[in-house]
Amino acid sequence: MTTTDTPSTTQAVTPELRRWIIDQAEAGFAAPVILQAMIDAGWREDTAAHAMEATLRSHLAQATGNGTGSDMPDGVEVPMPALDDSPLYIDVGDRQVHVLQVMTSPRVVVFGNLLSDAECDALIAEASPRMKRSLTVAIKTGGEEINADRTSDGMFFSRGETPVVQALERRIAELVRWPVINGEGLQVLHYPPGAEYKPHYDYFDPTEPGTPTILKRGGQRVATLVIYLNEPARGGGTVFPDINLTVAPKRGNAVFFSYDRPHPATRTLHGGCPVIEGEKWIATKWLREREFT
Structure with a gap:
């Protein structure tokens, strides 16, 4: 099973990327598969992991009634230290x-x-x-x-x-x-x-x-x-x-x-x-x- 192409390889966490992550999850792909697809498409691992986890957490909150479309604002790009490869x-x-x-x-x-x-x-x-x-x-x-x-x-x-x-x-x-x-x-x-x-x-x-x-x-x-x-x-x-x-x-x-x-x-x-x-x-x-x- 393979995921569809990611919509972008830019490092900005856009609404389009969040929609793509949700689409992959709803299609039945596991989180590690989605993460690896993003890394393969050129995303930094730390950015990809953060975007995926934040998106899925927010989506789950909305689905379970802990957050709604009316009170869950869209996410924006945030500062991101360079943490690939677990630097010391x-x-x-x-x-x-x-x-x-x-x-x-x-x-x-x-x-x-x-x-x-x-x-x-x-x-x-x-x-x-x-x-x-x-x-x-x-x-x-x-x-x-x-x-x-x-x-x-x-x-x-x-x-x-x-x-x-x-x-x-x-x-x-x-x-x-x-x-x-x-x-x-x-x-x-x-x-x-x-x-x-x-x-x-x-x-x-x-x-x-x-x-x-x-x-x-x-x-x-x-x-x-x-x-x-x-x-x-x-x-x-x-x-x-x-x-x-x-x-x-x-x-x-x-x-x-x-x-x-x-x-x-x-x-x-x-x-x-x-x-x-x-x-x-x-x-x-x-x-x-x-x-x-």
Whole structure:
């Protein structure tokens, strides 16, 4: 039994590709057969696996009533680190970033050695004088507001504001293969003992009245990179409740995750665990569909 030709060999995950994957599954082809057909047609294995699993998961959710055509937005292209052949390291030009853990569905990658100790110290020092109670996007209006679920202090750097920020933004762009201009300004957050950020999604809810205003600045968020700038004595990990994963806050490391649509089916629910002892400093980089202005 052979599958039909794929509609395209481009690496963009298009609606046409998702329709083709569903057609193959409904025709009775097993997932490994569909995956191999995509690889044979020129798709990178990591892109093919991610596209296939995300598409079939969403299709199953709709078929079983856990998602419907009205509340399941179309998927879009997302940042994608080069993870073919299970690399130990990714060369980003000015350093070798370690690949410590990879999950395909949802796409979650833990990186090591993204920042040096000196760069971590510099970001904390540059951010410290500007820290204020953290705000979240006000989904009702498109502005900002204090959220009781987020008990940290924070600030934003403008894109390319300092040499360290500029170097990090170039590094991230190379690492996840996404333009620098599509990134929001780097946010630095400080969590004292007891502070946390309860589980939430980073995308903007399409059903909220403020979302159209937010999306004018660069479209939806499609990926997040959380970077650990220090190591709390206890607590402070990043938890993904839907997949039973907790990432330890190791200095210089980062966790990356992408979401191809603003919907819980992406399983990207995540939160910052309470700091039990010590303090936690992180930097967060959100990536948009288009240029962020």
